[in-house]
Amino acid sequence: MTRKRVHLAAHFPGVNNTTVWTDPRAGSQIDFASFAHLARTAERGGFDFFFLAEGLRLRELKGRIHDLDVVGRPESLTVLSALAAVTDRLGLAGTVNATFNEPYELARRLATLDHLSQGRAAWNVVTTSDAFTGENFRRGGFLDRADRYRRAAEFVRLSRELWDSWQPDAVVADPETGRFVREGGIGDVAHHGEHFSIEGRFTVPRSPQGHPVIIQAGDSDEGREFAASTADVIFSRHGTLDDGRAFYSDVKRRLARYGRRPRELKIMPAATFALGDTEEEAAENAAAIRRQQVGPQTAIAFLEQVWGRDMSAYDPDGPFPDVEPDLSEDLSQGRVPFGDRAAVAAKWRALAQEKGLTIRELVIEVTGRQTFVGTPQSVARQIDEHVQADAADGFILVPHLIPGGLDEFVERVVPLLRERGAVRTGYTGTTLREHLFDDESESEPS
Amino acid sequence: MTLHLAVALDGAGWHPAAWRELTAAPQAIFSPAYWAGLVTEAEQGLLDFVTIEDALGPQSTLTDGFDDRTDQVRGRFDAVLLAARLAPLTRYVGLVPTATTTHTEPFHVAVGIATLDHVSGGRAGWRPQVSPRAAEARHFGRREFPPLDRLLPQEGLNRPGGLDLSADPHVRDLFAEAADAVEVARRLWDSWEDDAVIRDAATGRFVDRDKLHPVDFAGSRFSVKGPSITPRPPQGQPVVTALAHARLPYEFAAACADVVYVTPHSAEQAHAIVTEIRALSADLKIFADLVVFLGEHAARRKARLDELDGAVFTSDAAIFTGTAGELADLLLEWQRAGVQGFRLRPGGLPHDLRQITRGLTAELRGRGSFRGAYESRTLRGLLGLPRPASRYAEAS
Numbered sequence: 122m123t124r125k126r127v128h129l130a131a132h133f134p135g136v137n138n139t140t141v142w143t144d145p146r147a148g149s150q151i152d153f154a155s156f157a158h159l160a161r162t163a164e165r166g167g168f169d170f171f172f173l174a175e176g177l178r179l180r181e182l183k184g185r186i187h188d189l190d191v192v193g194r195p196e197s198l199t200v201l202s203a204l205a206a207v208t209d210r211l212g213l214a215g216t217v218n219a220t221f222n223e224p225y226e227l228a229r230r231l232a233t234l235d236h237l238s239q240g241r242a243a244w245n246v247v248t249t250s251d252a253f254t255g256e257n258f259r260r261g262g263f264l265d266r267a268d269r270y271r272r273a274a275e276f277v278r279l280s281r282e283l284w285d286s287w288q289p290d291a292v293v294a295d296p297e298t299g300r301f302v303r304e305g306g307i308g309d310v311a312h313h314g315e316h317f318s319i320e321g322r323f324t325v326p327r328s329p330q331g332h333p334v335i336i337q338a339g340d341s342d343e344g345r346e347f348a349a350s351t352a353d354v355i356f357s358r359h360g361t362l363d364d365g366r367a368f369y370s371d372v373k374r375r376l377a378r379y380g381r382r383p384r385e386l387k388i389m390p391a392a393t394f395a396l397g398d399t400e401e402e403a404a405e406n407a408a409a410i411r412r413q414q415v416g417p418q419t420a421i422a423f424l425e426q427v428w429g430r431d432m433s434a435y436d437p438d439g440p441f442p443d444v445e446p447d448l449s450e451d452l453s454q455g456r457v458p459f460g461d462r463a464a465v466a467a468k469w470r471a472l473a474q475e476k477g478l479t480i481r482e483l484v485i486e487v488t489g490r491q492t493f494v495g496t497p498q499s500v501a502r503q504i505d506e507h508v509q510a511d512a513a514d515g516f517i518l519v520p521h522l523i524p525g526g527l528d529e530f531v532e533r534v535v536p537l538l539r540e541r542g543a544v545r546t547g548y549t550g551t552t553l554r555e556h557l558f559d560d561e562s563e564s565e566p567s
Numbered sequence: 568m569t570l571h572l573a574v575a576l577d578g579a580g581w582h583p584a585a586w587r588e589l590t591a592a593p594q595a596i597f598s599p600a601y602w603a604g605l606v607t608e609a610e611q612g613l614l615d616f617v618t619i620e621d622a623l624g625p626q627s628t629l630t631d632g633f634d635d636r637t638d639q640v641r642g643r644f645d646a647v648l649l650a651a652r653l654a655p656l657t658r659y660v661g662l663v664p665t666a667t668t669t670h671t672e673p674f675h676v677a678v679g680i681a682t683l684d685h686v687s688g689g690r691a692g693w694r695p696q697v698s699p700r701a702a703e704a705r706h707f708g709r710r711e712f713p714p715l716d717r718l719l720p721q722e723g724l725n726r727p728g729g730l731d732l733s734a735d736p737h738v739r740d741l742f743a744e745a746a747d748a749v750e751v752a753r754r755l756w757d758s759w760e761d762d763a764v765i766r767d768a769a770t771g772r773f774v775d776r777d778k779l780h781p782v783d784f785a786g787s788r789f790s791v792k793g794p795s796i797t798p799r800p801p802q803g804q805p806v807v808t809a810l811a812h813a814r815l816p817y818e819f820a821a822a823c824a825d826v827v828y829v830t831p832h833s834a835e836q837a838h839a840i841v842t843e844i845r846a847l848s849a850d851l852k853i854f855a856d857l858v859v860f861l862g863e864h865a866a867r868r869k870a871r872l873d874e875l876d877g878a879v880f881t882s883d884a885a886i887f888t889g890t891a892g893e894l895a896d897l898l899l900e901w902q903r904a905g906v907q908g909f910r911l912r913p914g915g916l917p918h919d920l921r922q923i924t925r926g927l928t929a930e931l932r933g934r935g936s937f938r939g940a941y942e943s944r945t946l947r948g949l950l951g952l953p954r955p956a957s958r959y960a961e962a963s
Contacts, residue, residue: 294593
């Protein structure tokens, strides 16, 4: 029986409560050694790529900087470029905002990263329209959702025009003939579109991948369409089996409209995990991690985001409060909103009542569940089954600890995935595109 | 008094035909290994730092606009990313990329340089540069600039000593914007106090938010709220450097930079420039730029390169041809005129870099004028610049 290969990626722990900093093993969120440790671990595990998120303004709650989670991170592409020096094969994916950058400059930085990593660069294209983040930038906050995607799509198209403007053989550097660049090897670019109007000449020779890999994370209809037309990888939120299968079939179905085959877009949901020697121990570990992730103050902070009011008078270990949310107030800035807060509040209250949960227990219940919990054997099996069942092409693993959060996974789960023939035993290519797409000949279990 | 030595790295070197020398590696210019070789060579020579050139448009023999020459190096990497790529491969040498202030987002540049300081353990610098060219403005399509060549004489920007554009209102505007960009960067670097991260499990607080500060900058070209997304860099503030040929950039450097590169063509000019700058700033480190062709046959080498290029090489900086010993004499003479360091632009790479790291440093050391070992792990430490306290920290 042929089987799909499982693609794995490593998400550097982010500035949210998934990342546990109170654990004695938790290290620096900013020292280069932390990034190098996680990247090298991922490379040891044969992962396709290392992933960095981005946030261009510190998150706030109740008008003050949110101080309960890890805060502070580097500029994505700069730290990835440094990581290119301490890794050989691992793809290097950075989240960079299409709203607060200009195509000429960003295309140049991505092409540079692709050269400096010898073909391992990826760009996770995100957009923002909130004026809160815009306050750090020349161009401020603007554009509604549809416009944001149109801008992002035009941004990517224009980047590709710039990347294509140097012929692959433009640089000849032949001292004999005295030709450094081939006649006609560098083309001029003229682009006049809805969001960008530029003319001129690009400054970076065509990079090893030609086009750095494009990742997309939006979930809306516009986001899915943008991914189907443009992206190489989707970073999705749909990690459960049923949810994942529905998303997978929806997005893969859209590809034909753009003349693309299903395998040309890899779907990789975010996934968390907890391991143990037995199923019981894994479940205990998972519960302990969730308690670390939702401390008493964090539980109250979650409540305040949904309720839109100060809830600091409530006991996090006491009964769930019976008050109405204030929908006129949004206390949270700089993070993904909760959507329909009235509905969320009603759901939380009903669940707390039904199960008799305290505030903290409820928040743990609704926010903290890990994607994969079990022994290394069962986690390897679950991951493989999700992929074979077309709920995903692989996963972007989000460890809860910096920098050692993937150590155990790579030491204990990856060998089992290799035994199953689910992941490569080593890198077969040198570029990220090869890692992602050179599995056309599907492997047999060994 | 020992002097400071830096090298300015760019392509195959500063002569446009340098890539055609037998010792050059023109095929490798766009490989990481090439740059790794250059920067480790600089570190083995105990140099203070390397700078990396950059621009938001390709190289050109025209003042504004692109030529179609195929016989010169075209193409460059983003210098900040290149510097970051080199950081893990080195331990002591400073890394000073060029980044334009004109079309870039000041927030991104500040955070990028802060990140370079983190990944290098305190060895980052920055050379902010204005981009007055209309052709580069068209790469962004947000602002229309008048063509730059309207201001220039025949020999363009490479006129010896550089060109004084101080009177032009467009150029003045760009320098004012650059000053704002540096001000924002320094505020953002200070916006996290050194001890902002507290990791206090008892109260559940990771940071002390009273030690994170908005920067609240509002200028005519941009506003930045802050604070930075990146914790305070190891050096507090990375080292800011500026190339300056005339009164306006001298004022910019005095107000905004820690190090200035100037372009005298004689010891007398060096003395005059130092006097002018010292009247503006007592603390600014003054470096002189020189293009250098080194070795027994340096003059003949340069002449051959001129012939290949079809033009006599000119530069804003003085051009030196001679042996490492002769160059040491010249540097010490200019040092007596008040210059504290030199940024040498190798005519050809890697040849002239090796002449610097292996020949010149030994000559200077023999005269008691250059270090025998690195004395610091940070760029500020090498340059004798103190680590600044955050402007937002309350004096305790």
